[in-house]
Amino acid sequence: MAEIRLEGVSKKYSPKDSTYAVEHLTYTIPDGDFVSLLGPSGCGKSTTLNMIAGLESVTDGSIIVDGSAVEDLEPHKRDLAFVFQDYALYPHLSVADNIAFGLKMRRMPKAEIRRRVKDAAERLELEGLLRRKPKALSGGQRQRVALARAIARRPGVLLFDEPLSNLDALLRDRTRAELKMLHADIGSTSVYVTHDQEEAMSLSDRIAVMSKGRLEQYGTPSDIYLRPATEFVAGFVGKPRMNILDGDVVERGRVRLRGTRVVVDAGTNLGDRTHVRLGLRPAECSLSTVSEADADGTVVVAEPLGNATDILVRIGGDNFIVRAAGFSDLRPGDPVRIDAAGVAVHLFDAETGDRISE
């Protein structure tokens, strides 16, 4: 098992580049934890994973696994296994040989290889497929072979690069649950790259949210959701997306959602700011029908989802989403008032986007 420590890890693809692909990452992934690197495409999460794996060089900084720096070691000397988005199974080898490949490379005794292939195949229900070639397997089966190949090695660190994104929605949900059980079972430190915040939330012990090569926040799923450190994290995590709009400081410690009558308690010292960015989760707010004169905005569209309805309200020039339970009677054009009494208030500095902390 292994603890991974990133210390000022940076990456430039070419010395001539003016910006970093990954910039000054510093955090620790505890032994046995499942950590997701979450962010939109191009945020540097896959580059970070490749640097941990040794498939990309590190420009600056250091990656320390169990106390020793590994950034100059070849990938196979780092005691890790990698699961690729496109599975990367060797097409000329059978399923059994694919699983055994890394073990053979490490010159493990034949009997031990057989035992481990059998064990990995059993865990992932591949016993009947061991003689097949990858091209005779479905996408889900290929993904299981890729997982079996990774766990057969019993590595200290398991790295995943969007392993579920090529599966269809149903299979993805099932595999996600199995992945979580697999992690609980084998206990390797796992680093998991994804752009899907739901996947990250449901799987991880901790999440590293990244944007434009930088770390936005590193914390537990509840930290990330309940106390997003930046406006970016607040907007990226949670579905539907958090409403983040301009707010004006109306009196000491109170903020009004611009263009509405919604006034919330800041619950924190706002200093001498006159305006801030105000974030409100759609599911915590509610709507009530009022006369046009008292309205904060008008309904643009209502999307029923079964268990809830997402209602898009136009206020001034901005959109505000409210998630109401069950089905809603509201119709487009209805004047409505937004009720935000007692909801969690997220305030961000209008210039830096950083959370104004309590």
Added chain:
Amino acid sequence: MSSVTATRASEVGAPEHVADRSSRRNPRRRAAATVVHRAVVVLLMLYLTVPFAWMLVYSLYPGQNMRGQHMDFTPGDLTLGSYARLLSDSTFTVPIRNSLIVAAATTVLCMALGSLCAYVFARFRFRGQRVLLLSMMAVQAIPAIVLAVPLFVLLRAFGLYDSLVGMVLTYTAFILPLVIWMMVSFFESIPVNLEKAARVDGCTRLGIVRRVVLPLSGPGFAATAIFAFITAWSDFFLAKVLTSNSSPMLSVRTASFQGIFAMDYTAAATAGVITALPVLILALVAQKWIVQGITEGAVKG
């Protein structure tokens, strides 16, 4: 032209039936196109194979049957006599052996150097990469006849004139660039993630080439090797210029049946068939491999 007009008229007349109509008309037109297509293919086949077939027929009848105004194709006269004669003649078997050695050695050298070189071009980025690759191709554009005299002088200076080693080196120089070009495209079609997986699994760069890249480019590798062999085997011009009595090559020996005053047509035809046979067999084998798609299923659907 008139058919176009007719189609348009029908479209205007009954737009809702357009698809219906054209599909009813198409089968007949498609059948006609198929007939024309097949006929052209057959004609082309005949054009390409008749000379070879004629050579084969010529080699299988005794000389006197084929001489004079009235050729005699009596099946009873068919004989392998001229083959037996040639294959027991050391002035013919030695060139066969020489050509085999030279073509095989050239192939091995080209594939060993070419695949490593092509892997570097396919997977590494370095300064001058494009220039290097293009200049290799540019050298290919120079006709052999231009290089014949300098090559002759060079080989003589190194004591390699009229030697098998000299021929292997010469052919390798000519064929290697093409081998590299072909292998680069085969290697580039292999998903990079497979190589990353192999690196994580514990392969060195050379190990990746041996255990992943080469097995996956198998058909391409075989096709390229066969191309190299055929090219070296069937060259006449360089062999004519760069060899003489001590290292006679098969293509030159085969051509020598065409004497200045007399010509043994049967022997020439037989030698021609023997020379063409390996090429023919290899081409048939290579065709099977080229069609095979082995990387299917390597990555997602």
